[in-house]
Amino acid sequence: MLYNKRACNIFAPAFRTQKGENKLLSVIIPSYNEEGNVVRAADTVSQLLEDNAIDYELVFVNDGSSDKTWEMINGLAQSRQHIVGVNFSRNFGKESAIFAGLEVAKGDACVLLDCDLQFPPEVIIEMYNIWKNNDVDVVEGRKKSRGKENFVYKAFSHLFYKMINGSSGLDMRAASDFKLMDRAVVDSLNAMPERLTFFRAMSSWVGYKTEQVYFDVRDREVGESKWTVGKLIKFALNNITSFTSAPLQIVTVCGIITFIISVIMGINTLYNKFFGDASAGFSTVIILQLFTSSIIMFSLGIIGFYISKIYEEIKQRPRYIIKEIVRKDTFSGGGYKWKK
Ligand code: UDP
Ligand code: MG
Numbered sequence: 001m002l003y004n005k006r007a008c009n010i011f012a013p014a015f016r017t018q019k020g021e022n023k024l025l026s027v028i029i030p031s032y033n034e035e036g037n038v039v040r041a042a043d044t045v046s047q048l049l050e051d052n053a054i055d056y057e058l059v060f061v062n063d064g065s066s067d068k069t070w071e072m073i074n075g076l077a078q079s080r081q082h083i084v085g086v087n088f089s090r091n092f093g094k095e096s097a098i099f100a101g102l103e104v105a106k107g108d109a110c111v112l113l114d115c116d117l118q119f120p121p122e123v124i125i126e127m128y129n130i131w132k133n134n135d136v137d138v139v140e141g142r143k144k145s146r147g148k149e150n151f152v153y154k155a156f157s158h159l160f161y162k163m164i165n166g167s168s169g170l171d172m173r174a175a176s177d178f179k180l181m182d183r184a185v186v187d188s189l190n191a192m193p194e195r196l197t198f199f200r201a202m203s204s205w206v207g208y209k210t211e212q213v214y215f216d217v218r219d220r221e222v223g224e225s226k227w228t229v230g231k232l233i234k235f236a237l238n239n240i241t242s243f244t245s246a247p248l249q250i251v252t253v254c255g256i257i258t259f260i261i262s263v264i265m266g267i268n269t270l271y272n273k274f275f276g277d278a279s280a281g282f283s284t285v286i287i288l289q290l291f292t293s294s295i296i297m298f299s300l301g302i303i304g305f306y307i308s309k310i311y312e313e314i315k316q317r318p319r320y321i322i323k324e325i326v327r328k329d330t331f332s333g334g335g336y337k338w339k340k
Contacts, residue, residue: 025049025056025128026107030097031073032063034115036222038072041115042083045124052125059084059101060115064091077326085326095197096320098177102186104325111180112199116222119178123215127180130211137185137208141178144214153232160236163246178215179203195313196242241309248306251299258295262288 027045031038042058049056060073062085070087077085086104088097102110109131111124119141127139177199181189188206189199227235240247265288 022053022055023108023132024106025054025124026059026101026105026110027056027124028059028061028098028101028105028110028112029115030061030063030094030101030112031065031069031115032091032094032097033065033067033069035065035068035072037115037117038069038076040222041113041117042076042080044117045113045121046080046082048121048125052128054125054128057082057084057105057107059086059105061086061097061101061104062088063094063097064088074326078328081328083327085324087323087326089321089323092320094177095199098199099189099197100320100322103190104322105186108183109180110183110186112177114177118218119176120215120218123178123213124180126213130213131180131182134211135209136211137182138203138210139180140210140212141176141215142212143176144216156232156236160240163240163244176200176217182208184208194242195315195317195319196238196309197319198239198243201239201243237305238309241305245306247302251302254295254299258292261291 027049029041029045034041038060042060045058046056060077060083062070062073070085073083073085074087077083084104086100088100092100098112101112109128111127113119113121113124123141127141130136130139181203185203185206185208188208189202192202192206265284269284
């Protein structure tokens with residue numbers, strides 16, 4: 001088993017690689033039930049990078065697929081150079097697969113790509129050239145269009161990004177996981193200790209000099225999107241609670257509002273007691289009771305959610321468990337299985 005290591009300090013390494021010569025580019029490809037896409041992705045990206053004379057490795061992370069994805073990755077990693085296969089012990093989710101890929105990658109720069117090639121691979125060349133020829137550490141792919149999305153999905157994603165943007169000050173609506181990062185940025189990300197990760201936000205949070213490229217999201221050609229409504233809601237709630245404390249402030253705001261209402265109601269009640277008809281206040285009492293108790297329940301729910309996140313972080317479990325790493329041994333020429 002391989003656990004992701006924990007670093008004590010988050011310092012950018014003092015040693016920075018010199019750009020200029022041909023540098024190793026790691027392409028990290030999280031794959032979950034992608035048996036129809038693995039070979040296509042490997043062939044397309046390899047061809048593209050070889051045509052452009054870029055030194056590369058493809059790091060496929062099998063995120064506990066239930067189909068033949070691992071068999072395919074394993075086959076490729078054992079027979080072809082440049083291909084590394086990482087196998088999880090179960091499905092840990094795309095976020096974990098990204099971070100596992102970043103840990104295993106050896107490149108001077110790393111780029112993330114979806115296995116379904118919805119992010120156009122040609123853009124990697126553009127990103128690589130910008131990174132190599134300029135003093136930039138991150139080349140971020142931003143979506144020109146968001147692809148096919150239904151109305152409900154659009155509405156919820158709008159709300160989600162509003163919350164994240166508002167609290168973090170980072171504009172993330174057009175951000176994507178399609179990003180090229182310098183080794184220094186990857187090391188900074190690897191050093192971040194939290195268990196619950198949100199790559200898009202964390203990779204903006206670390207800072208560094210960033211350049212943007214724009215791309216169109218393509219439609220998925222093979223297989224289906226791995227996101228279910230349940231998974232999306234969990235993803236949104238996890239990311240909101242691990243990245244912003246705005247909902248906790250909602251609790252405070254609700255408290256202030258109910259306090260103001262209760263002061264007004266209180267004055268009104270006292271007025272009625274001394275100058276009016278006091279016995280007519282039952283409905284007010286009931287409404288107030290219901291109102292305050294629902295606000296209290298709601299607030300407790302939000303606080304409970306944060307406590308559960310703290311609980312998860314405090315358990316210090318690894319973000320993922322790697323069962324094996326496979327890569328073709330460049331010295332002996334044979335495939336070997338890395339196991340610990
Ligand atoms: N993925 C993963 N683990 C998961 C779900 C998805 O590694 O639990 C990978 C998937 O194989 C793909 C990428 O994440 O390479 C994006 O997933 P998908 O295409 O299903 O998402 P969408 O493009 O619909 O947002
Ligand atoms: Mg996709």
